[in-house]
Amino acid sequence: MQSDVVSSGISALNGILQGLRLGDNVVWQVDGMDTYQHVVHPFVSQAVQDRRTVVYVRFGARRSILRPEAGVGCEDVDPRHGFDSFSAQVNGIIEKKGTGVFYVFDNLSELVAEWATDELLANFFQVTCPYLHELDTVAYFALTRGRHSHRAVARIRDTTQVLIDLYHVKENLYIHPLKVWDRYSSQMFLPHLFTEGVLTPVFHSGDASAISLTAGVPPLRVKADSIAPWDSVHRKLSQYDENELKQLEGTPEIQALKQELSQMIIGADPEHKRLSDEYLTLQELLEVRDRLIGSGRIGGKAAGMLLARGILRKASGDVNFSEVLEEHDSFYIGSDVFFTFLINNGLFRLRLRLTRDSQISTEEFEQVENRFLEGEFPGEIMDQFKDLIEYFGQAPIIVRSSSLLEDGFGNAFAGKYRSEFCVNQGSPEVRLEAFLRAVKLVYASAVNPDALAYRRQRGLGESDEQMAILVQRVSGMRYDGFFFPSLAGVAFSYNLYRWTNRIDPHQGIIRLVFGLGTRAVNREGGDYPRLIAVSHPLLRPEIGSKIAFYSQHEIDLLDLERNEFRSVPLIEIAQRDNYPNLALYVSVNEDGYMSDPEGSHIRNPEKCILTFNNLLGRTGFIKVMKELLATLESAYGHPVDTEFTASPGSSGDLRLNIVQCRPMRIPGSAEDVVLPSRVPKELLLFRTNRAISGGEVRDMKYIVYVDPTAYAVRAPMEIRQGIGRIVGELNRHPDIARNRVMMMGPGRWGSSNIMLGVNTTYADINNASVLVEIARVEDGHVPDVSYGTHFFLDLVESRVIYLPLYPDEPEADFNFSFFENSPNSLAQFLQGAEKFEPFIKVIDVFLAGGKRCAHVLADARKGAAVCFLRAAYNTPKEESGLHAGSTAVTVAKPSA
Template identity: 25%
Template structure:
């Protein structure tokens, strides 16, 4: 199978349905004598019937009708209001339809004007002597309100056809007929069939709003009443003509021509060998002539003429299901109803049937009729003449459908549908409630990727969000109500007790099949993440407060379902844990207003033996409060790590890099620093941990691994360097023997994978989209052949305080400073804090006591929360590190009343400044400062002697709390990284 390059590599351009059918008829004026008006209003009930017709067909904007009976009344209405269409019905001498129409056209030449005439021989004879050219159309009224709908749609199609074809490639059905009686009866049937078809193909849409928009892509119907008009329309829209339905006898060159229809279709066939051509005639002798030339024939005299027409349109114009037939017997082999079904079956269709349909361009036409224009237009170029290889056609069709479905899924929050969610699906919701903060962030990221195709402009690199399904907040409400959980949830019960009650509760059974579908589509472990209403909101980010659980992929799907249900219930329970309630209090939120959506998401990574993890996880920030060397604050910063991202948010040792300066990495600039300050451990999901023993700690099945374990897995390609102990050097790449240094040298300095470029784009487009600085989580899989996948996992705003600094911080005298940092985080001024809580760092200090320090700080913090006061917190090492040897292992709720948090370096305990904890988001959102001070090397001031000399409000063996008589003045310059606390 050899596929030419032009069809092997192609790009489908997306079509937007929003801008289609922009010209509509909203107001219809009917001019009729009282009797005809009565017929329409009372017998016909035109308003009601049209409204019902629109509703049944899923159409919006049914028109309003105004009825008058004289020219004077008509002019009065048209002068006072906007009228989009005038329908004149012939009546008595005082109200002649033609007189009315001329009067309307004289005053309002651009308003469409239609005559609706009852059918009789007298009227027909009279009309033979009239100049009908002043009317847009003349129709025969037999009391069928469907005709009014058809008139409105025919005129709307005429108004929109040029724009919609140019905009999206919408198709045209050309009806050629000069008999008023005949087209008045055929048009309502044609439109009802096309509109019903548009409802069917709207099911290809991913949510109800998209479905409504897709219906605008239905084929347009255009009526021509002579040969010249028909050829003019065909010449103009030849590439977008779905089919032609023509009478046999109609005017050509100004005179009736019995063969005009045959002549027209011959000319069209000469230009297009595939287009379906249908002759309609009441002269039965024309049947054999039409069939002999390969045209379809419909007998106008037949009582089932409309059924015959629908049958031919269904088979030859691509309406209805696609039926694969045996070319010899015409027997049905396979019926497909949707794009996904075509994709699933394309390789199973017998060769002869496939050849039959390909050689007649049936597939392209079927897709066209379903408004799948990008695929249809592409396949239209892949004709049998140009590529005579059935298997190549199968592959091209399959690839085009896959690309189209992927393109349509990006940036859309689809309604979850079991029949449609598969490996090519993207983001779907279950329920009608909110997506929550993280869910909204993910949907926004998906939309950013769709808006910026340059993300996927790198050879061998795929950029996307992980496959995601969100259980909306209404599912949470239903779960809480059905299981009567509020009483225990809002009580003072322990976290373990609350979790136990939640795990015993039942999720609604109706989601079982949905979850099984999700398992099949993802084929990977599943992360179950919190996405609360308040989480990641612009001014109150709850990052890291609620739980995220991961469950392994199991062959036993029933067991996997049990674990998933337990994980969802555990995330729900985490809303009511003690830390969450404390955080709610700290942020002045009410716990029972919180609602939880849950994100089910494929875990990014690969399986290595019993463990699963990605090559790269990272957090990217578009403002860099720690710029080094040539870096600027506006260029942002990324923290990179091997393994699951939990390692980063738990405060692990990550690699800090500016995406604009990937070759300047401080941690790998010197050998001693690289050996001491790069990652030695990472987190991986334990795939063997199976069961429902879920814990309050969401990391119960996450394993802390050593970097040398990853080396054995072969997962360090392009992200590690090797330390040679003999030559005392670090070499880029992986070599036998020697410790592996996580340097990301291949992706940062050697261009193996365009990570710096992708990070720059993510930062730029994310900040542009949110109109503020952002924090983005991401993960990567790298393959040996240098291809890979880059996944955007989360985006949240960094909210900066807008307070203006009146004075230059650098000009404040050192003698006035209790604290001074040249490496501060935060921005703004504060002058309402009088308290300082600090860790005692005398000569006998040991990091072994840090867990006890955390407990004491938490207890003191609770008092501040109760009193609604704030304080300055000072201590050694990294606040919030999960490794207590590196700092005090507090969580944000334990220090949430602190206005400034200070990490100081000691002579015998010098830990590098913290990076990548969840604190960053909370600090910036609440205007909290974070100072790094190393007075040993002259980098900043920590006047501990002053604090030691003051009386203690409270003192333990590890922590001391003092209070000043007047408020301290806290000042931070976020762009210069300067911060002071003045006493």
């Protein structure tokens, strides 16, 4: 096979394509014939030098693309006599010239001017290309980008061996291979800047987006059939060009059309509608429509992202967000495609049954996922999916849920539905298969146990919940075979977690990580993000040696060589010492002394700790985030919760990408609870000075208590793996679900690492009124201050009071006797759970507490909470045992 490899005349292109092969037909999609000549002339010169027979097939009415020169023959063919005559003449030339000839053809698009149909153009290519391939020729063809129907281009693509985009963006020329038959390289399908014979791959997501958006070709060449209103609105708007629409946008007729289009895309939610009318232009809505696969709405997550970008671009503050925000080139899979997929694959009734009345287990859901993975999409949608894969090339993408109810005013669905990374390496066929799997998994997540429990808890069981999907380019850049952003995180415009009174809660808080943002929204074993109070960014909840412990030790990233999502230790990046601007993110911990790098070089990189100190102190990051949060909150009229990625430049400038924005829920009683001045020792269950959320819960009848010491010291792996399931069954037991219950356990609830805490999901704890994480020093359990994670947002939305408890601290109180000596009622609720009784206890508080119930008061402002026994709340306060005058002021209703 090696002898079959020939040169394109451009050595850099040979490296990317692994050379041309005898038999290759190479179709160049160009923006003009001058562009085509950039690749034709090196190809011909190299062929002449290699003593190949070169034939120029000329049929264009314009000037020749090749000058007469030695070693190049010219064959003139007239297309004006029709398809049959033209094809016969070309076939005769090929037959006469024989094997191993190198051909250059004029622009195929000129044939359409003579024949008036794309179909005949595709027919000519399908007749000619296989014959050339059989004779081991190499032939160059040109095709004008964006001029032909999807059907014609698809036929040419399916027939040719090599298809390459060649286009200008401003003054720069780019080469982007779309199809290369029977060979593959790790950078083959990326856009490349072509400068003086050098091809430089475009790795940074922001650069790739900007290039693709200005390349001038519709991203979806095939349009799915739309419902009549779509056609009607488009027909009325298509009579105007972009400049006319800008001038007429304020007129009543165009405004009415814009609102109609907005409702079709964004939906009818009054708040989203208000924001869309004010901050999204008609042109922006039309651009969404151009990138919509299928039909229907784009869902809450996509709408929130677009609205946030629109709000920021229109802002008139100190920060020019038009310069700060990266371009985005997202695609949207319309909500109608979800129902079409369900119906075509016999899944609609299954989804209906599960949504209405089923308590699906994790094991049963795995079977449901397999049913979804077996499903197929209609051919028209598959064509659009192929367009999407071709558009992104080998750039990593993420397939994100964007259901109609998601990220709305009242329901966040934080982390309930799936997001799937597609590392997007391999051949187009491999990449398409991985993308289809991701879409199907997101669809299946609409009926996962957590989502169903959340919907029932929020009274949304019968609501219309369609699953749209947002497909985004992953933000970041390539680095030594990895792909990840420098910075990612979540930012809230209101700070519920203040570890000192110096912090202004109204300026917000940021949960920041290095690498992919998964570590900012999930609870990861042994890892902690940097918590940044926007009002005082250099203050930390930790001091001294605890800074190193409470930091991020591993990085989530995409491994391009393995084609998978991975977590790698920070040292694996730091030791290379050439990651851009690493000194902004790390400090060096030497002999217990923490120092920040002065320049770009880092001494002892193996001792690096992620602190982000230089980023916070030497760049405009906080200024930008502060104004971003204030601007979004002002527009929403409500505190907001955002997800973002960022990358600072060497000069300190910042590039930012908003990937999600939604209203933030604020607990109503966070600052309105007054703690009792003293509680009799015999009635006190525990006291903590680490309260994060506030409120009051009265008359809790049950406590589900996972013994921290028994879990750490005596629980075998089998028990630890099963405790989460037992907790879930208790949570769903009717007698417990209808009463108020407090759950207490070691380390971290919801941890994926059973060594660090109880492995539960939202569906396993959603009926709890109070959730307590117990840290025993001797047992090695440390709660995660998980403010900002999906787990924490679940608790806030469900009005669950979340309390980290450190029983061994001097200022904390813990009634060990009560929890150790109270009878265990586990067997009364679950049969066959006897082996778990030494580790998990169900305490009937009314019986164990002498006809009293458990009562919790938490003051988030002071960071303090107390749990005590008292008679039912309607008992006169003088009989309760509390100090006179110490009852709490309750604003919010207690959690049910």
